Amino acid sequence: MTQRERVLAILVGVCLLTVGGYYFMNQYSSALSSRDRQIETLSKRLKDEEFVEAKAEMAMDRMVTYRRHALPESIRASQSFYQERLRETLESTGFDDIVIKPLNGRRGGNHYQHMFTINGQATMEQFVQFSYEFYSFNILHKFSKLTMVPVKDSELLDISMNVSVLSLDGTEEVPQADDVRLPELAHGNLKDYVDVILQRNLFAPANKPPLFTSKTEVEAELERPLRFRLSASDPDRKDRVTFYLGKDPPPGVELSESGSLQWTPDALGEYKITVEARDSRLPPKSTTQELLVKVVEPKPEPMPDPSPRRPEFDEAKFTFLTGTVAVGGQPKAWLNNRPKNQQLRLGPGDTFSVGTLKGKVVDVKDREVIIEIEGDLRVLSIGQPLAEATPMGPAGEL
Structure with a gap:
C-alpha cells in the first residue's frame, strides 16, 4: 500500500469514527431526555395524587366540623329541637306575639335542609339582641329572608323571618350550646353591635337633638328658695324632652325631669350648673347647657300692705x-x-x-x-x- 493509500484509509477511518460517535451520542442524549420526561411525568402524577389525597383529608376534616355544627340526621328530632331553640331565643330577647311555622324541607346529597318562618313584634334593640344570639349559636343555620315594618305610633316592629338549618347524615346528637357558642362575633360583642346599629332610626330621618329655650343666667337670693323652669324644644315634633343634672352640681340642687330646678343657696357668689335636655327617641339625642346662678343678698321684706283685707272666703x-x-x-x-x-x-x-x-x-x-x-x-x-x-x-x- 502506497503512502497515499495509507493517508486515504486513515481519513476514511476518522470519518467513520466521527459519524459513529455522533450517532452514539445522539442515541445516548435521546435516552436521557426520554428518562427525564418519564421522571417529570411520574413526579407530576405523584403531586396530583398527593393533592387529591390532601383534598380528601381536608374534606374529611370539614365533614367532621360540619357534623359538630349540624343537626342530627333524624328529621323529626332535628325539627323539634330547633323550633324549641328558636322560641326560647325569641322569648329571652323580648319578642311578643311569636309564631313559628315549619315549612317543607328538601334533601340534597348527604344533608337535609329544614326551613321555618318566624313572625313577631320587637323593638330594633331586641331584634339586634336576637340576631346576635342567633349567630352566636354557631351551627349551620342562616336567615334566608327578613322583613321589618314599623308599627304606627310605637317603637315596635312587625318582623317576619325565614330561617334554614341543615341536618347531616351521620350526625347523631344535637349540638350543645356551650360547645358551639362563639365568645363574640366578627365585629365584637353585643354592645358593639347595639351601639353601631342603633345610632339612628332606620325607618325615619335622623334624630335631631333638643335645643334649650330658657335663659342661661338667673339671680337667686341668699338662703331663699330658688325655683327656675328650664325649657327646650325638639325639632322632631313627637319627641318628649326630659331634663337631667350634669356633673358636680352645687350641693342641694334638684332638677325634675319636667325641668323644674330648685335650690336654696347658702353662700354668695356665682355658680355654674350643667343641665342636659334629652329627647325620647331611640337612640336618644341630648344637648347640655351651663346655667349661671348669681347669688345675691336678699332684698328687704316688703312693707305691710295697707289696703283692705281680702274677704275671708276666696x-x-x-x-x-x-x-x-x-x-x-x-x-x-x-x-x-x-x-x-x-x-x-x-x-x-x-x-x-x-x-x-x-x-x-x-x-x-x-x-x-x-x-x-x-x-x-x-x-x-x-x-x-x-x-x-x-x-x-x-x-x-x-
Whole structure:
C-alpha cells in the first residue's frame, strides 16, 4: 500500500469514527431526555395524587366540623329541637306575639335542609339582641329572608323571618350550646353591635337633638328658695324632652325631669350648673347647657300692705287643677271652681278671674300649669288649689 493509500484509509477511518460517535451520542442524549420526561411525568402524577389525597383529608376534616355544627340526621328530632331553640331565643330577647311555622324541607346529597318562618313584634334593640344570639349559636343555620315594618305610633316592629338549618347524615346528637357558642362575633360583642346599629332610626330621618329655650343666667337670693323652669324644644315634633343634672352640681340642687330646678343657696357668689335636655327617641339625642346662678343678698321684706283685707272666703282657695289634656292637638288645663260648680278649660294665652285672683295661662305641661298673676309666674300642680300656686319669680324668667 502506497503512502497515499495509507493517508486515504486513515481519513476514511476518522470519518467513520466521527459519524459513529455522533450517532452514539445522539442515541445516548435521546435516552436521557426520554428518562427525564418519564421522571417529570411520574413526579407530576405523584403531586396530583398527593393533592387529591390532601383534598380528601381536608374534606374529611370539614365533614367532621360540619357534623359538630349540624343537626342530627333524624328529621323529626332535628325539627323539634330547633323550633324549641328558636322560641326560647325569641322569648329571652323580648319578642311578643311569636309564631313559628315549619315549612317543607328538601334533601340534597348527604344533608337535609329544614326551613321555618318566624313572625313577631320587637323593638330594633331586641331584634339586634336576637340576631346576635342567633349567630352566636354557631351551627349551620342562616336567615334566608327578613322583613321589618314599623308599627304606627310605637317603637315596635312587625318582623317576619325565614330561617334554614341543615341536618347531616351521620350526625347523631344535637349540638350543645356551650360547645358551639362563639365568645363574640366578627365585629365584637353585643354592645358593639347595639351601639353601631342603633345610632339612628332606620325607618325615619335622623334624630335631631333638643335645643334649650330658657335663659342661661338667673339671680337667686341668699338662703331663699330658688325655683327656675328650664325649657327646650325638639325639632322632631313627637319627641318628649326630659331634663337631667350634669356633673358636680352645687350641693342641694334638684332638677325634675319636667325641668323644674330648685335650690336654696347658702353662700354668695356665682355658680355654674350643667343641665342636659334629652329627647325620647331611640337612640336618644341630648344637648347640655351651663346655667349661671348669681347669688345675691336678699332684698328687704316688703312693707305691710295697707289696703283692705281680702274677704275671708276666696273662690281661688277652692278652685283646683284637675287635669291637663290635649284637645284637637292643643293643650288645655281643667280648673274646677267648686263653690260655683264650674269647669274652666284654659289653654296657653287664656285669661281667668277666680275670686280675688286674675291672671293668664302661660304654658300647660304634663300634670302642671304655668300661670302669671300680678306679673309673677307660678306653678299649679294637679290637685293644688289656685290660691296656693307655687311662685317661680317675675315674668320673663322662662
